[in-house]
Amino acid sequence: MDFAEVIATNKALVKVAKLYRGAQATLLAELGLHPGQDVVLWHLGQAPAGLLVNEIADRLGVEPPTVTRTLARLESGGWFTREPVPGDRRAVRIQLTEKGRAVVPQVEALWQKLADTATAGLDPDERGQLVSLLDRVRTNLATVPAEQG
Numbered sequence: 001m002d003f004a005e006v007i008a009t010n011k012a013l014v015k016v017a018k019l020y021r022g023a024q025a026t027l028l029a030e031l032g033l034h035p036g037q038d039v040v041l042w043h044l045g046q047a048p049a050g051l052l053v054n055e056i057a058d059r060l061g062v063e064p065p066t067v068t069r070t071l072a073r074l075e076s077g078g079w080f081t082r083e084p085v086p087g088d089r090r091a092v093r094i095q096l097t098e099k100g101r102a103v104v105p106q107v108e109a110l111w112q113k114l115a116d117t118a119t120a121g122l123d124p125d126e127r128g129q130l131v132s133l134l135d136r137v138r139t140n141l142a143t144v145p146a147e148q149g
Contacts, residue, residue: 013137020114020118021035023114023117023118024114027110027113027114028110031103031106031107031110032077033103033107034073036070037070037073037074038107038110038111039060040056040060040067040070040071040074041074041079041080041096041100041103041104041107042104042107042108043056043059043060044056044080044094044095044096044100045096045100045101045104045107049093049095050083050093050094050095050096051093051094052085052091052092052093052094053067053068053071053092053094056094071094077099078097078099078100079096079097079099079100079103080094080095080096080097080100081094081095081097082094083095
């Protein structure tokens with residue numbers, strides 16, 4: 001890849017990531033949410049019996065402290081409850097409240113709107129190619145050591 005392609009590639013990736021994140025943040029704000037909170041609530045919505053923090057972290061591919069911080073921000077909004085786990089004094093099961101359950105379909109509709117907007121003008125084959133290419137980019141980027149901190 002020549003340097004002009006390097007510049008074009010980096011510019012395109014940065015611009016798309018920034019625009020996507022900005023659009024996502026704007027739409028989520030209408031629901032009273034921030035990026036990252038939507039996916040936690042969605043996963044909880046897929047588990048009617050609730051999930052442990054470690055289970056949420058596993059589903060998201062993140063560390064439990066990341067989930068704990070997200071839950072701390074969500075808790076004051078009344079999106080979920082914490083229920084003790086019988087036999088394990090340290091563990092708590094996170095379960096959506098009625099408010100939390102009600103927002104899950106809204107999150108799904110928001111994701112649909114965002115995907116439709118991002119892929120407007122692409123035919124089904126092109127959308128499939130886009131997903132495939134982005135998966136390859138993600139796989140490539142996953143080889144870069146994560147920032148420690």
